[in-house]
Amino acid sequence: MAATATKPVVKVAALCGSIRKASYNRGLVRAAIAICEESLEGVEIEYLEVEPLPMLNTDLETPPDGFPAVVEDFRRQIREADCILFASPEYNYSIAAPLKNAIDWASRPPNAFAGKAAAIVSAGGGFGGALAQFHLRQVGVFLDLHFVNKPELHVNAFQPPPKFDDNNGDLIHQETKDRLKQVLLSLKNLSLRLRSN
Numbered sequence: 001m002a003a004t005a006t007k008p009v010v011k012v013a014a015l016c017g018s019i020r021k022a023s024y025n026r027g028l029v030r031a032a033i034a035i036c037e038e039s040l041e042g043v044e045i046e047y048l049e050v051e052p053l054p055m056l057n058t059d060l061e062t063p064p065d066g067f068p069a070v071v072e073d074f075r076r077q078i079r080e081a082d083c084i085l086f087a088s089p090e091y092n093y094s095i096a097a098p099l100k101n102a103i104d105w106a107s108r109p110p111n112a113f114a115g116k117a118a119a120i121v122s123a124g125g126g127f128g129g130a131l132a133q134f135h136l137r138q139v140g141v142f143l144d145l146h147f148v149n150k151p152e153l154h155v156n157a158f159q160p161p162p163k164f165d166d167n168n169g170d171l172i173h174q175e176t177k178d179r180l181k182q183v184l185l186s187l188k189n190l191s192l193r194l195r196s197n
């Protein structure tokens with residue numbers, strides 16, 4: 001029997017900057033996972049919680065490269081992923097503290113993000129989190145991340161039509177789901193391009 005070629009699977013680590021129970025940004029991550037399970041072949045998303053991470057304090061590190069167990073676990077999961085999906089709320093035009101904290105832990109030498117592809121999605125007020133996305137891109141330069149540029153997805157969660165279920169943060173807007181799928185496709189393609197280099 002002829003051997004069947006195994007198709008490459010792109011492993012995505014998804015991080016969300018909101019720890020709110022009915023977070024819209026977390027809703028974007030759940031929708032992304034559902035899209036990959038239902039209609040996007042070759043992409044697997046693992047959601048990594050940032051809430052259990054302690055506030056960054058380098059006193060918690062034990063040189064040369066020891067980290068608290070929960071941090072080490074987080075760093076390993078980032079290392080093992082091909083690429084990163086950031087769901088980034090916008091706080092005061094910038095990155096939310098829980099996400100920045102997680103990024104800072106993973107960036108400690110050796111930087112777990114180095115060379116990976118990444119995409120950012122966001123839900124927020126006025127500009128849908130677009131300003132936080134720009135800050136995150138700036139941080140990503142030092143992290144040596146390669147960002148998907150198009151399409152962009154920043155969702156105004158407070159303007160009609162309703163995009164999210166307020167009770168649980170689930171994404172309920174088909175147009176946004178379609179765009180999210182395009183973001184994930186771009187992330188998959190960029191990851192495979194980087195892998196082949």
Ligand SMILES: Cc1cc2nc3c(=O)[nH]c(=O)nc-3n(C[C@H](O)[C@H](O)[C@H](O)COP(=O)(O)O)c2cc1C
Nearest residue numbers: 018020023024025089090091092093124125126129
């Ligand atoms: C401290 C704070 C600052 C905020 N600043 C902004 C902001 O600069 N831009 C914006 O679009 N929304 C801002 N918001 C509103 C958030 O976008 C909104 O709370 C959103 O639901 C947060 O994402 P989540 O649903 O994933 O928790 C702010 C909210 C908080 C709590």
